[in-house]
Amino acid sequence: MVFTFTQTDGSDTAMIQCPKETPTAIGGGGSSSLVTNPLVFTGPINVDGKTPEDGTPATGWRASLTAIKSEVTVYVICAS
Numbered sequence: 171m172v173f174t175f176t177q178t179d180g181s182d183t184a185m186i187q188c189p190k191e192t193p194t195a196i197g198g199g200g201s202s203s204l205v206t207n208p209l210v211f212t213g214p215i216n217v218d219g220k221t222p223e224d225g226t227p228a229t230g231w232r233a234s235l236t237a238i239k240s241e242v243t244v245y246v247i248c249a250s
Contacts, residue, residue, distance in 0.1 A: 187230035188248035200233020203241035
């Protein structure tokens, strides 16, 4: 299942967690509303919003932009 979230408050980071029915993140990505504002990071996160340690499950995804503020959309692919 794919889930998306768009951060519209001018923040440079968006995060999304998988729902409890499909709690494991197996992939994801992100995009910016401004072509001139590239992603600087996209990757898995754990329940605390941090990068998981090796061998631990990912439960969501994070996408971050450069310092220029714009809308950022994050996508996560979740499985059970």
